[in-house]
Amino acid sequence: MFATGIGYDVHCLVEGRPLVLGGVTFDYPLGLEGHSDADVLCHAIADAILGAAGEPDIGHLFPNTDESIRGISSLEILRRVRAVLDERGHVLNTIDSTLIAEAPKIGPHLMAMKENIAGALGLPPGHVGIKATTNEKLGFLGRGEGIAAMAVAAIERQ
Numbered sequence: 505m506f507a508t509g510i511g512y513d514v515h516c517l518v519e520g521r522p523l524v525l526g527g528v529t530f531d532y533p534l535g536l537e538g539h540s541d542a543d544v545l546c547h548a549i550a551d552a553i554l555g556a557a558g559e560p561d562i563g564h565l566f567p568n569t570d571e572s573i574r575g576i577s578s579l580e581i582l583r584r585v586r587a588v589l590d591e592r593g594h595v596l597n598t599i600d601s602t603l604i605a606e607a608p609k610i611g612p613h614l615m616a617m618k619e620n621i622a623g624a625l626g627l628p629p630g631h632v633g634i635k636a637t638t639n640e641k642l643g644f645l646g647r648g649e650g651i652a653a654m655a656v657a658a659i660e661r662q
């Protein structure tokens with residue numbers, strides 16, 4: 505059966521952390537806070553895939569109380585999510601996603617992010633959509649206090 509899932513995540517921007525989005529480390533004075541590398545894009549994608557597969561969300565698989573995954577790369581989380589699909593016999597088809605970030609500019613890094621995510625999920629880069637938008641200066645995202653991401657995933661489910 506064909507199944508879709510959605511994912512959403514948001515993280516706070518703070519000083520003293522690297523900014524990692526789609527596995528790319530940005531040259532930016534602030535980074536996202538989290539137990540992992542806080543790659544909000546990968547987290548939204550992970551939840552979209554898990555949702556499509558009928559699995560519990562990322563926090564169940566990777567609890568923020570687990571010291572063994574402190575600082576884990578979210579590309580590694582995507583690899584492990586893909587492994588769950590493989591175990592169940594599901595086939596990942598496509599991902600689409602949107603980053604909501606007032607800054608920095610995502611455009612110049614889109615291809616590298618796509619390749620990272622596609623590589624982690626075992627998909628052709630053309631099957632991974634990434635778009636970016638500002639929040640038009642509205643609210644906490646518009647003030648640049650955080651970055652959010654949303655994603656959808658399509659899978660062929662056993």
Ligand SMILES: Nc1ccn([C@@H]2O[C@H](COP(=O)(O)O)[C@@H](O)[C@H]2O)c(=O)n1
Pocket residue numbers: 604605606607608609610611612636637638639640
């Ligand atoms: N962090 C961002 C935000 C946006 N972009 C690109 O700019 C275009 C215009 O954004 P608006 O929010 O003004 O619609 C958008 O379509 C993206 O291509 C970006 O690269 N990085």
Ligand SMILES: C[C@@]1(CO)OP(=O)(O)OP(=O)(O)OC[C@H]1O
Pocket residue numbers: 513514537538539540541542543547562563564566567568569573581
């Ligand atoms: C992967 C985890 C692990 O702690 O990452 P965090 O950086 O805590 O990010 P969040 O999106 O708040 O929740 C997902 C967590 O499971």
